[in-house]
Amino acid sequence: MTTLARTYLGARAAAGPLVYLAGTQRARLGEWVTLRTAGQPTLRGQVIDAGRDVTVVQVLEDTLGLGPAAVEVTLTGELASVVVGKELLGRALSGAGDPRDGLPPPIGEALRPLWGAPINPVRRVPPSDFIETGVSAIDGMNTLVRGQKLPVFSGPGLPALELAATIVESARAPRGEPFAVVFVAIGITERETRTFLERFERSGALERSVLYVNQAQDPTIERLLAPRAGLACAEHLAFVHGLHVLVVMADITHYCDALREVGAAREEVPGRRGYPGYMYTDLASLFERAGVVRGKPGSVTQLPVLTMPDDDITHPIPDLTGYITEGQVVLSRDLFRRGVSPPIDVLPSLSRLMNAGIGKDRTVPEHRKWADQLYSVYARGREARQMVAIVGESGLSAADRRALELAEGFEKGLVHQAGLRRTLAQTLEAGWRLLDELPREDLLKLSDAQLEPRKAQREAAARRRAEAKPP
Amino acid sequence: MTGPKLRRVVGALAEASGMRDAVLNELVRVGDAGLLGEVLRLTGDVATLQVFEETSGLALEEPVLRSKQPLSVQLGPGLLGAVIDGIGRPLQALAAAGGDFIAPGVDASTLDPTTRWDFSPVVTVGQQVRAGDVLGTVLEKGLVHRILVPLGKEGTIERVASGAVRTDEPVAWLLDGPTLHLWQRWPVRRTRPARARLASTEPLLTGQRIFDVLFPIAEGGTVAVPGGFGTGKTVIEQSLAKYAQADVVVYVGCGERGNEMAEVLHEFGALVDPRSGRPVLERTVLVVNTSNMPVAARESSVYLGLTIAEYFRDQGYRAAVMADSLSRWAEALREIGSRLQEMPGEEGYPTYLASRAARLHERAGRVQCLGAPERTGSVTLFSAVSPPGGDFSEPVTQACLRVGGAVWALDPALAHQRQFPAVDWNASYSLYAEGAEAWFAERVDRRWGETRSRLLELLQRDGELREIAAVVGPEALEDHDRLLLAAAALVRELVLGQSAFDPNDAYSSPQKSFRLARAAIDFHDAGRAALKGGSSFAELDVGRVRQALAAARDAAAADAEAAFLKLDEALRALGRTP
Known part of the structure; x- marks a missing residue:
């Protein structure tokens, strides 16, 4: 050629x-x-x-x-191709793969084309390895699995990179398997980059990482290359060296803006909000470069971060992303203001691969029903919270009042972690404690058998309720 | 060194000079790598080509080879269980030749030429045959695959094979004429002809309560399933592919996720079709163009899927096409149209979007097949639509709504409450409901139609009451309104809500669907009687009915009768105040 x-x-x-x-x-x-x-x-x-x-x-x-x-x-x-290889671990490079750490250019093991070929779908293995992130709203409610692409939908000023750092810190090597991190900074500020890297350095993960950094002051077009350079490297580490690679890409919004800039310069017919009509295909060429390949030990898992302009989830960037990725973790300004950390709103959040990663032999058999039950009562509680503003708490039905109480407890006791890591068992226990407070008729998603182990706790809770009730 | 050569390459498009004699939609081989492409536009001796494979690396002055044929697909035994890309190449063969990643320029025929099939002829020497006649059959994965005389061929049988025949060997010889094979070719963009089109009246059972009871689909009908991301479109399409009462399912993953396709392959292989006792995958043909595979092949994948379905229809089978999603197909049209610098219509989509969508939908239908023996077959089309931002007013959704016979509108608010399938009963409809009601009344229960109207009425009233309750609070409502809310909650959560992942409830027979729906109506009636008899709403044991209904829904087949008896008891107890 x-x-x-x-x-x-x-x-x-x-x-x-x-x-x-x-x-x-x-x-x-x-x-x-x-x-x-x-x-x-x-x-x-x-x-x-x-x-x-x-x-x-x-x-x-x-x-x-x-x-x-x-x-x-x-x-x-x-x-166009980039140098890839294990020696890149611990290096900081530009979006085009040039050194940014004062060291000589890497020689690497191979050149890999920037525009990677699609993985043949019949060679893919459906992802199903549970990753414990230590974040309850993810592990319990929106489980991440290896080979998944799960973006964080953030708003301006919300702590998305902190959440990404937390996941990276705890998600490494659940069973001691070799892992690596590829961090791609796309048009983010010096401060944002620093926040992420400092967290990272403290946890000692930096030497297992390759950084591709294109900051806000760097050339715009390089933003289109940076994620591809990072993914080419990730694919090499995963499918040649058998590492489990977690790719964090922040911020996809800057990537899309660069794409729009080029489209406009070429005088193309613009699509929604001026973004090019092929943005779906273009984003897919990034996000689809995640997965597990038959007969290969490694995996590529993606954690892209994007900022929803004006917190608008229907904006073309989050919208198209959501159609390609396998779910999304949505941060909420309301929860952030009320001091919930991480401020994950589980209602619009979703992990499409959750079912494959949980249940018998993976987490616990009742995991799905546990999550469904919490979802449904929490959703009802959130509706009730809106109703309280209009009719006052006394206007609610007894079941709505119970749901409202659970919603408060759910946000403060399960979603909120204040930087503390929770094991999956701790997350499940926290959820059960909330559910124990509810009478049987509120728990239709759970079977008698699933509730049986909670019998003692449920009875104690029922006694407390009876005593609290005025005679 | 003459012959056609590349003079421009940009995105998925290329231009070649020296193409004076080419015709529109002719298939070509582009460049040294021999990438598949198709002629889109001809101006003088310059042809504009859309290339079905990755174009990066194509250089100017590389040759272009003409095939003098349109893009077509090989149809014959070997399709069932196959996984092919948007231009008909089997992905397994591509993997064997090119490894884990799809490299451009790899070629493989849809059907493996060396496979042997046990052919049983039904025609005899000397018999006159015409297009569409059944020559004989082979047994393919439990399905009697009828070998048809291709269109444009007719004559007297001079010789006919019997027993093991290789895919690349002739199966019948016509007098002074051509030989016939187990397979035939058909251009994907052309509708396969039939003798007559028939009305679609009988329901195609889906096993999903909300569809079978409220918004049924007819055999040979079309349904549009619009829904924003995360509303469960794909789960619905997959449930339909698994449980709908079709003989053959063509699943077109058009611009879909790679992991999702891997999951479909894995799951369909493991899941057993209760009617045949064989893996669901064996009645399925998968057409896969993941979102990072070339955009031109995404546009063709839908036509390819429809052609395969029509081929099984012509054998006298009920075929169903799951297109997931037509929005990606429309976006592919837009992307190519914009590269061609066509004048854009609404939201940048080409002006011919609506007419193409209509033509595509009209390939569904129930038909009297060509040829002997007489038989009918059908193609039912389920098309997912992914409206940007969940806004149904956008052009693709609107184009599909105009031509769809039923609409299952998905609602993110329901999805957030984990109410699945998240079908918005207010925005959905089915033009097939009336015909289906008569069918169900005859076969399941004569109260089918009445039950359906009562459910819809209940949901309608529920919507109104909940708006009021949001203002004054549910406690301020009168007892009979609170009863209605409770009955509607049963309908929403337990009758219409159905988990695709619950082994006992993923498929619901029409009998079970009816009994659950009826129980909710009976609850409402019994409750009303009790209120009339002087009870208050607070005295009714709603919790017991809820639990009994949930138990009946989730019971394994063996325990279902007992669970339904308990439900009857709970309903009877409702009227009696202790």
Whole structure:
């Protein structure tokens, strides 16, 4: 597939991140391009439209000071690829894979194409290995499994990266298997990057990690590359070295904005809110690079973080993401204000692979029903909370009042952890304690057999209720 | 060195020069790698091609080879249980050739040419045959696969094979004419013809209470299932694929998740079809184009699935197509249209979206098949739609609503309460309900129609009352209104709510569905009688009925009778005040 490098002097036009070439020979879609101007740093780019008349190159770095007349453009004949290998563990790289830690460029073991090929669906193994994150709202209610892609839907100012760091810290190696973390920073601020890395350094996970960092001040187009470089590396570590790789990508919103910027520069017909019509396909080409492959020991699990503009879950970015990923963990401003940490709202949150990861031989047999029961009473309690604002607590039915009480207890006693890790057993116990307070008729999702082990606790709770009732 | 050559490559599109004689929709091989593509537009000697495989790496001046055929699929024994991509390549064969990741340019025929089938002829030497006639049969995974004379072929049988025949060997020879094989080819974008189209009146049982009772689907009908993400669309499609009373199910994962397809493969392989005693996978054909597979093949995958379903319809079977989801199909159209710089219609979708969607839906239906012996077959289409932001006013949802015979609208609020299937009974409807009622009244219970109307009325009234209750509080309601709320809660949570993951309740027979629905109505009636007799709502033992109804719903088949007896007792006890 390789062609020799060809060099041309001068381009026909330059606009924003795009350079238009005329009269190129045998240009290849996706071909890697270098652009040199005397006295300026060398720029890199990629062919995104190959044509006999005009070929369009998307430039990675800032095009400030680029003059189309004087630029020397080389089509390298190679497709865009990145260096991957185990020696990258512990390194910090740019979104394009250049060192950012002052060390020499990595030599690596192989070059992997940035635009990875899709995993053949028949070679996939359905993910089913439970990951204990130590976060009750996830472990109990929205279980994460290996090979899943579970994004965190956050709002401006909500502690999404802290939650991601918590998960990364505790999710490593539940059975001592080899693990690694790939952290891709996409257009986030210095402060956000620092928050994450400091947490990370303390837990000692940094030497098991590869960092691809594109911060807010770095070139926009590089944001389109950073997650692909990270995923190429993750796939290599997982499927060549058999590591369980957790990929954290923050913030997908900046990625989408970069995509929109390029679309606009190419004068494409915009879709919803100006984002390109192919954004679904493009995001899928990132998120689908998670999974477990038949006969290979490793796995790629993704934890993308995105910010919902104005907390709007119907915005195209969370919306399209939700259609591709296997669920979502949604952070709530209301819970955050009331001091619940992590402020996970379990009602709109969902883990589509939960059922595969829980139950007999995985967690506990009654896990599903336990979660369904809590969900349904909590949802009722939340409805009741809205009703209280209108009719007052005395206007509620007895069952609504019980649900309301459970909702309070659920947020303070189960979702709220204040930085403390809970094992799954502790999470389940916390949930049972809430359910013990409810009479049998409120617990229709649970069978008698499932309630049997709670008999003593339930009876004690019933006695307390009877005593509390005024005669 | 003449011949067609690439002159432009961008995204999933390519342009080739030297294509003067090409025709629209002709299949081509693009570039040194021989990627599959299709002619979309011809201007002078330049053809615009959509490429069904990853285009990155294609270079200008690489050759383009013409096939002089449209995109078509091989139809014959070997389809059942197969997993193929959007252009008909078996994914197992691709994995054997290319490894864990799909590499572009790998080719494999849909049916394995070396497989041997035990062929039993039904035609004899000297017999006249025409298109659609059954030549003979092979037994494929429990299904009698009828081998048909392809369209455009007819003549006198000169010789016919019997016993083991390889897929690539002829099975019948016509006098002075061509040979016939176990398989035939059909262009995916063309509807397969039938002798006559028939009315769709009989219900196709789904085993899901909310559908069978409230919003039934007819055999040969179409249903649109719109719902935002997380509303359980995929779970519904999978439940239908497992339990709907179809002979063959074609599951089209169009722009779907890879892990989900892996799960479908795994689950369908393990799950046994109660009617045949064989794994569900063996009556299923999976067409897979995951969301990261090429976009052009996503557009073709739906047509490919429909063609396969029509082929089984023509054999006289009930085929069902689960398209998950048509929004991805429409987005593929939009993506290609926008690359072609077509004038966009609403929300950037091409202006022909609605007409294409209508044509696609019209490929469903019940038909009198071509050829002898006489037989009828059907294609029922279930199409999931994923409206952005859950907004049903968007063009794809609207295009599907206009042509669908039934709509099962999914509601995120219900999904958040974990009420599954999260079907919004106010926004859903079925134009097949009337015909189905007569069928159910005859076979299940004559009160079927009345029960259905009572349920709908109860839910309607429930909606109104809950709005009032939200303002004044439920305690402020009168007793008969509180009774109605309690009855409606039974209907919502226990009758319509059905867990796809509960082994005893994932499939509900029409008898069971009816009994549960009727119990809720009986509860309402018995409660009303008790209130009339002077009891207060607080005195009614609603909890006992709830528990008994839940137990009857979740009981294993062996314990069901006992559970329903207990439920009757609880209902009878309701009227009597202790």
